[in-house]
Amino acid sequence: MSPSPDTPDNTHNPVVTLISLTRRLAEIIATENRHLEARRPDEAKKLHDEKGRLSAAYAREMEIVRKNGGITAFGSAEQLRELKRQTANFQRLLDDHRRLVERSRAITEGILKAIGDEVARRNRPATGYGKNAVPPRQRFTPPTSLTLNQII
Numbered sequence: 458m459s460p461s462p463d464t465p466d467n468t469h470n471p472v473v474t475l476i477s478l479t480r481r482l483a484e485i486i487a488t489e490n491r492h493l494e495a496r497r498p499d500e501a502k503k504l505h506d507e508k509g510r511l512s513a514a515y516a517r518e519m520e521i522v523r524k525n526g527g528i529t530a531f532g533s534a535e536q537l538r539e540l541k542r543q544t545a546n547f548q549r550l551l552d553d554h555r556r557l558v559e560r561s562r563a564i565t566e567g568i569l570k571a572i573g574d575e576v577a578r579r580n581r582p583a584t585g586y587g588k589n590a591v592p593p594r595q596r597f598t599p600p601t602s603l604t605l606n607q608i609i
Contacts, residue, residue: 471518472532472540478515479543482508486550493557 485508492501522528528537 470531470536471522472528472536474518475515475522476536476540476543478511478518479540479547482511482515483543483547483550485511486547486554490550490554490557493554493561498561 485504489501489504489508492498522531525531528540532540
């Protein structure tokens, strides 16, 4: 009888798999970070499918570990130390990634606010008085459209 996918066997060590998945996820996040720093978000988007696939595999391995006695039931002391090192590195990269994404979002929001403020300023009716102390006539201001082009 073969083991079910949720039970450990002699050939499958979730700790080794988790180390490998964590390394690969760290590589992907590091690559995404480089693309974001270089302002090439389209290149970073190309990594989303693989990142999702690896994240799902990681979740499956963690579920196997959880159902079968925890991480210490599978790995040697050295494997557990390596998993902790890889996880710490991965966490550091995720923190960098979060900062890069937040910075990009703040920049984008700032640009959109500046554009909106300029559109509002141009469409604001004139205040005060014109010649002979007569209020200026309201001029018709056509609606201002806003188009953002993506530069590739």
